[in-house]
Amino acid sequence: MAIVLEPPPTPAAPGPETPGTKTTSPFLRRPTSNEGFWGWVTTVDHKRLGILYTVTGFVFFLLGGIEALLIRLQLARPNGHVLSANQYNQVFTMHGTTMIFLVIMPVSVGFANYIVPLQIGARDVAFPRMNAFSYWLFLFGGIFLYSSFLFGGAPNGGWFGYAPNTSIPGYLPGRGSDFWVFGLLLLGIASTAGAVNIVITCLNMRAPGMTLLKMPIFSWMSLIAQFLTVFAMPIITVALFLLMFDRNFGANFFNPAAGGDPVLWQNLFWLFGHPEVYILILPAMGMVSEVLPVFARKPLFGYPVMVFSGIAIGFMGCGVWIHHMFAVGLGPVAVSAFSVSTMFIAVPTGVKIFNWIGTLWGGSLRFTTPMLFAVGFIVMFTIGGLSGVTHSLSPHDRQQTDTYYVVAHFHYVLFGGSMFGIFGAIYY
């Protein structure tokens, strides 16, 4: 692969072992090794970090895929004994956690790292060292999470980790929930730092003359997704801290016997969890919006509408989280309000779908591999979106929630959507 590396800042930049740099501490020196193993380890170059993010993400994709196969193997016949009950719970928890936090998020961030500075004409991201910090913390968090398999069992409380199942030790066998809490805390810090970086890069480092409404669509969607990360991640971080205190230091935030409330966890989790869905899908929408025009030989249909519908999705995505909780018994007013907000988030999503069709319309379509993925994305994501609208029928959602109907819905969105976008973008 041809990687154009930046030249070191000064030709005679002193290496870490060179004495005589009295003015800068060794920690502040820019790494100089451009090649080989140490070149990759010490790099602060946005393209190299982007590649590292993406490659690491795909290694975890393989692990998450193996976990998915184990789930299917276990379920291939009734009373399957491929895995024990507890192993099965570990595998589905890790499958969900992996695919969301260790695959789609980092791969999307990897693309943003590589592409955004190039698209907006910046030399690098705003804080290259923090960028490297984010990546290595992400890798450490991922390895930490997976090390749980070696130390007394992986997390087994579901990727949603509902309290008090997770918050009161003893309900779930093993120390998996502790690994889950600390692993996600590390990943949360990594992605928040990464998100701040991309947001500031997009806002501050665009080439002269590039107003926000001239910024390429992928950069726009990444900007919105990273904005959501900045707002959503602190919420899950707080929730995880509460959970950690409940588990390890005798706090009772989620313990009803001591006056706590387990529903608080669900509110905090989904207040993060729903924006998270859009963190996962918006970059893929950006990728598809870059691929379609190229192979249709036409500009993107309705660029401003695409941008504003993305912003609308970002805003509304923070106000629909109760639709994960229609069966919790929150009362008719809350349920009605969130049913309606969930319905109307379909409007900007629908606009995007029709604008993509508008991009294809009248074009000269060449069906290269990225184009096949992009067109597949439109149809798959439509199924995901339409099944999403049926969730907003909250009386009937009480039949749908916690069933394979929902599992199918978000796999259409995350696999047929996000992953198709990512595959298309990789070929592109």
Added chain:
Amino acid sequence: MTTPHQRKRRGTRLARCLALTGFGAIALTGCVSNASQSALKPHGSIARLQNSLFVPVFWIAVVVFCLVAGLVSFCIIRFRARSDDEAPRQIHGNTRAEIAWTIAPAVLLASIAVPTVKFVFDLNKFPSNAMTITVTGHRWWWQMDYPSPTDPTKVDFSTASELHIPVKQPVVISLTSVDVIHNFWVPELAGKLYAIPGRHNKMVLEADSAGTYYGQCAEFCGTSHANMRLRVIAQNSADYQAWVSAQESSPVQPPSTTSLAATGFQVFNTVGCAGCHAVTGVSAGIVGPNLSHFKSRSVFAGAIFANTDPNLRLWLANPPAQKPGSVMPNLGLSSDQINALVAYLDTLQ
């Protein structure tokens, strides 16, 4: 003569045919008629109300999907590149079209929002004269407490795994939990509702006709979540009343001292069963299911085993081996003790 190239194409075609057949066969399994937990085949007023909202929206969604997929297919065929020299007209957008496909879905969604909100409020209306049965989630079984006819705040009798209700009569279910969050779901009768420790959530159940309706816990609640099932048995008025009277009666007195059941009764009181299980007039344990009329139930241990003597022996020999994570421990009973216990349990009709 076939060239290798033609052979390869034929192979590809065969592989495609096989893949399509396989996919079709798997998809057809979705059409089984004996699915006993289908929300799409409601057998009660609540499930029917919920389904009546879904069906029209499903067909609207089908139409929208066909529209999108049709347009994409049309574009793929009609606008495919025929030569490299094509230069399509460079259109940057069309404000009118974009406004149209913003407003059209909004109007469509507003039209389904109205009945949705109405139904949300309808589902929160509880008939004031209906009986309230308290259903409590445990890891991993359901406890059903029936109210006393004279004082609804008192428990008349308590049972497990099977919920008996009178047919065509709305019954209020008050849901709670003693440990983690569970989710009460009998798809043919009503959508689900969480059983949350420290809270009481209310829902209505009503069955159209007598019969057994299957249900389960729908929220992941730990190691044996998959083994937490339940049955709702809807009975016509006479059968239901007979069942209630049988449950209200005290179980038969401990049998004469010479029988195997009497030995079982002693075992029950000495090895620890009585500490967790209640039998009216014998013990008052509250950890496990009430066993006063254990043999009147068709299933046990979270409605996963048929209530037969061989199953009971297997269960008593080692509960966690039958149901992973079972709160009931392996008491290390001898086979004599097990046989005696089964004989005693058989008397709890």
